Amino acid sequence: MKRIQTKIDPNEIRRRIRGMSVITKSFIVECTSLFEIGRATHFDSAASTGKAVKLVEKTESPPSSLWVEEFELIQRHKSVKAFGRLFTHFAPKIKAFLMKSGTDAAVAEECAQEVMATVWHKAHLFDPTRASAATWIFTIARNKRIDAIRKLKRPEPENLDWGPEHELDQEEAVGLQQETAKLGQALAKLPEKQRMLVERAYFKDMSHSEIAAATGLPLGTIKSRIRLALERLRHSMK
Amino acid sequence: MMTNTIKHHVNDDLMMAYSSGNLPEAFSVAVAAHISMCDECRISMESHNTVGGILLEMQTDIKVGPDALQKTLDKIATSCPVEKVEKPSKIDFPEPLSDYVGESLDTINWQPIGMGVKQSILSTSGEATARLLFIPPGAAMPDHSHSGIEMTLVLKGAFADETEYFAKGDVEIADGATNHTPVAADGSPCICLAVTEAPLKFRKMFHRIIQPLIRI
Numbered sequence: 182m183k184r185i186q187t188k189i190d191p192n193e194i195r196r197r198i199r200g201m202s203v204i205t206k207s208f209i210v211e212c213t214s215l216f217e218i219g220r221a222t223h224f225d226s227a228a229s230t231g232k233a234v235k236l237v238e239k240t241e242s243p244p245s246s247l248w249v250e251e252f253e254l255i256q257r258h259k260s261v262k263a264f265g266r267l268f269t270h271f272a273p274k275i276k277a278f279l280m281k282s283g284t285d286a287a288v289a290e291e292c293a294q295e296v297m298a299t300v301w302h303k304a305h306l307f308d309p310t311r312a313s314a315a316t317w318i319f320t321i322a323r324n325k326r327i328d329a330i331r332k333l334k335r336p337e338p339e340n341l342d343w344g345p346e347h348e349l350d351q352e353e354a355v356g357l358q359q360e361t362a363k364l365g366q367a368l369a370k371l372p373e374k375q376r377m378l379v380e381r382a383y384f385k386d387m388s389h390s391e392i393a394a395a396t397g398l399p400l401g402t403i404k405s406r407i408r409l410a411l412e413r414l415r416h417s418m419k
Numbered sequence: 420m421m422t423n424t425i426k427h428h429v430n431d432d433l434m435m436a437y438s439s440g441n442l443p444e445a446f447s448v449a450v451a452a453h454i455s456m457c458d459e460c461r462i463s464m465e466s467h468n469t470v471g472g473i474l475l476e477m478q479t480d481i482k483v484g485p486d487a488l489q490k491t492l493d494k495i496a497t498s499c500p501v502e503k504v505e506k507p508s509k510i511d512f513p514e515p516l517s518d519y520v521g522e523s524l525d526t527i528n529w530q531p532i533g534m535g536v537k538q539s540i541l542s543t544s545g546e547a548t549a550r551l552l553f554i555p556p557g558a559a560m561p562d563h564s565h566s567g568i569e570m571t572l573v574l575k576g577a578f579a580d581e582t583e584y585f586a587k588g589d590v591e592i593a594d595g596a597t598n599h600t601p602v603a604a605d606g607s608p609c610i611c612l613a614v615t616e617a618p619l620k621f622r623k624m625f626h627r628i629i630q631p632l633i634r635i
C-alpha cells in the first residue's frame with residue numbers, strides 16, 4: 182500500500198527531522214515548567230530541609246565525532262578497529278540503558294553484545310543525515326529490549342524509499358548533529374529528578390499516572406501539558 | 420488521481436510509547452501501519468527516537484566485561500544479518516499489517532458479527548486486541564463498551580460521525596469518554612483496523628439485531 186499524504190520529498194523529510202530539536206526543545210522547556218510546579222508542591226519538604234535540587238553535572242560536550250568515519254570503515258573494510266571504538270563508547274551505555282529497563286547485569290551484558298553485533302551487520306543502513314549514531318543505536322537497543330527481554334513483537338513501518346543512493350552530505354550530517362546536541366544540552370540542564378522522569382518514560386513503561394504520582398500533579402494537567410508541548414513542537418517543525 | 424491527505428494522526432502519547440517500545444503489540448501494528456502511509460508521523464517517530472538516542476548518550480557507563488568486545492566479534496562471525504524478504508509491490512495492506520493478515524483482501528478469514536459487519540482478529544500478544552473490520556455502506560461501526568483507548572485506522576473507504584470524517588489513512592483515537600456512532604460513509608464499504616485496550620464487548624449488537632424485528 183502506498184503512502185498517501187505523502188510524497189514528501191525524502192530530502193525534505195531529512196531536513197525536517199534535522200529541524201526537530203526545535204519542537205523537542207520546547208517540549209523539554211515545557212517539561213521543566215511542568216516539573217517545577219510539581220516541585221513547588223511535592224518537593225517542598227525537600228527544599229525546606231535544605232536539600233538543594235541537584236543539577237545534572239554532565240557538562241562534557243557531546244562527542245565531536247559523528248561516528249561517520251567508523252561506520253564507513255566497518256561497512257567498506259570490515260574494520261574491527263573502528264568497530265572497537267564504537268563498542269567502547271556505546272556498549273557500556275547500552276548496558277546501562279538495559280539495566281535501567283529492569284534487566285539484570287548478566288542479561289544486559291549479553292544483550293548489549295548482541296545489539297553491537299547487529300550494529301555491525303546493519304552498518305550500511307546507518308544514515309547520519311537522518312539520525313545520529315546514538316539515535317540509531319537506541320532503536321536497535323530498544324528493539325532488543327522488546328524482542329529478547331519483554332518477548333514481544335514490535336512491527337516496524339514500511340521502509341521509505343529514500344531516493345537514489347544518497348551521497349553523504351557532510352554538512353547535513355553536521356547539521357543534524359548540532360540540532361541533536363542542542364536538544365541534549367536542554368535535557369542535561371534539567372534537574373536530575375526531572376530528567377529521570379523523562380528517562381523513565383522512555384526506558385520503562387511509565388504511564389502518565391505514574392508521572393503524576395511522582396510529581397504530585399493531577400493527571401489531567403500532566404496529559405494536557407505534555408500534549409500542548411508536543412503540539413507546539415510539531416507546529417514549529419512546519 | 421485525487422490527492423488524499425491524512426488529517427487525523429497518531430497522537431503523541433501513542434507515538435512516544437511506540438518510539439520507546441512500550442506499546443502493546445496490537446497498537447504497534449496500527450501505529451506502524453499508519454506511519455507506513457503517513458510521512459508526517461514518520462517525521463514525528465524519528466523525532467521521538469532522537470530523544471531516546473540522547474537519553475542513551477547521557478547514560479553513565481556501566482562497565483562491560485573485559486572480553487565483551489571479543490565475545491561480540493565472535494557473535495558477529497557466527498551470525499548473519501537477517502535480510503528482510505521483499506514483499507510484492509502490489510499488496511492491499513501496509514507492510515507491517517500484511518505480516519499479520521496476508522497480502523490480499525480476498526483471502527481474509529472474515530467472521531460475520533451481525534448487520535453485515537465482519538471481523539477478523541489478528542494474532543497478537545499483550546493486553547490489547549487488533550481486528551480488521553468490514554462495515555457495509557451506511558452500516559454503523561460496532562458499538563462496544565469503551566474501557567480504554569481505542570484506535571481505528573481506515574484502510575479502505577471512509578467512516579463518519581456527526582462531526583468528523585475519517586478517510587483512508589486517518590486514525591481515530593477514542594477513549595472511554597467518547598460517545599458516538601460512526602457509520603461507513605460514501606456508499607462504499609469501510610475496511611479498518613480497530614485496536615482496543617481490552618477485549619471488545621459488543622454491547623449493543625444484540626439490540627441492533629433484534630430491533631428491526633421488534634419494529635415489525
Ligand SMILES: [Zn+2]
Binds near residue numbers: 427453457459460461
Ligand atoms: Zn500521521
